[in-house]
Amino acid sequence: MAFSEPVDLAGKSPRERILLTAHDLFYCEGIRATGIDRVIAEAGVTKVTFYRHFPSKNKLIIEFLDYRHERWMTWFKGALERHGGHRSKGVAALVPALNEWFSDPGYRGCAFLNSVGEVGQAIPEVVEITRNHKHDMTEAIETLLPAARSRWADAKALALAVDGAILHAQFDSPAEALKPLERLVKMIKEPAPARAKAS
Missing domain, CATH: 1.10.357 (Tetracycline Repressor; domain 2)
Known part of the structure; x- marks a missing residue:
C-alpha cells in the first residue's frame, strides 16, 4: 500500500472513522480548508457522535x-x-x-x-x-x-x-x-x- 493511500473505513468504529477521515482530509486539503461538517459527512456519523468523541476541532487536530x-x-x-x-x-x-x-x-x-x-x-x-x-x-x-x-x-x-x-x-x-x-x-x-x- 502506498504510504498516503486512504485507509479503508469498513468495519471501523465511529471514532476511528472520524479520525481516519480527518487524517486524509487535513493532510490532502489542509486543516483550515476542511470543515467539521465535511468530516462528519465523509465519516458517515452524526454530529452528536462526532462531538461525543471530539469536543472541538482543535481536539481533532491534535489527535490527527x-x-x-x-x-x-x-x-x-x-x-x-x-x-x-x-x-x-x-x-x-x-x-x-x-x-x-x-x-x-x-x-x-x-x-x-x-x-x-x-x-x-x-x-x-x-x-x-x-x-x-x-x-x-x-x-x-x-x-x-x-x-x-x-x-x-x-x-x-x-x-x-x-x-x-x-x-x-x-x-x-x-x-x-x-x-x-x-x-x-x-x-x-x-x-x-x-x-x-x-x-
Missing part, C-alpha cells in the same frame, strides 16, 4: 497529528530498514527511503510543518507535537550513524536537510529535492580528512 506521528514513524523506520539502513548502507538509506515517499501520488509534504504554518499560533500544542515528532525523526536518523562524538550533531544536520528536501519536493522532482541531502550524506559518511587522503 498524534495519529500521523505514529503512522509516519512506522513507515519511516520500515523504509530505512527496507533500504538497508541498519545493515550496510547506514545513512545512505535516507535518500531511497524519502524518494519512496516523495514519489507517492498522495504526497503533500510534512503534515507537521504544514500544520504549524496553518494553526501553530492559534494552537500551541501543534508546535509541541511537531517539535517532538522532529526529535523522534532525528533519533531514527541517529541510529543509522556509527558511534562518534558528533553523532547527534550529524543526525540533527541530516534531519534539517530532510526537512528541506520535504519542502522542496512539493514544487520540484524528487530527484532534485534529494540532491542536497545526498551530498550531505556523502560528506558525513566520508569526512574531510578521509577525502583529503584519498585525493
Whole structure:
C-alpha cells in the first residue's frame, strides 16, 4: 500500500472513522480548508457522535497529528530498514527511503510543518507535537550513524536537510529535492580528512 493511500473505513468504529477521515482530509486539503461538517459527512456519523468523541476541532487536530506521528514513524523506520539502513548502507538509506515517499501520488509534504504554518499560533500544542515528532525523526536518523562524538550533531544536520528536501519536493522532482541531502550524506559518511587522503 502506498504510504498516503486512504485507509479503508469498513468495519471501523465511529471514532476511528472520524479520525481516519480527518487524517486524509487535513493532510490532502489542509486543516483550515476542511470543515467539521465535511468530516462528519465523509465519516458517515452524526454530529452528536462526532462531538461525543471530539469536543472541538482543535481536539481533532491534535489527535490527527498524534495519529500521523505514529503512522509516519512506522513507515519511516520500515523504509530505512527496507533500504538497508541498519545493515550496510547506514545513512545512505535516507535518500531511497524519502524518494519512496516523495514519489507517492498522495504526497503533500510534512503534515507537521504544514500544520504549524496553518494553526501553530492559534494552537500551541501543534508546535509541541511537531517539535517532538522532529526529535523522534532525528533519533531514527541517529541510529543509522556509527558511534562518534558528533553523532547527534550529524543526525540533527541530516534531519534539517530532510526537512528541506520535504519542502522542496512539493514544487520540484524528487530527484532534485534529494540532491542536497545526498551530498550531505556523502560528506558525513566520508569526512574531510578521509577525502583529503584519498585525493
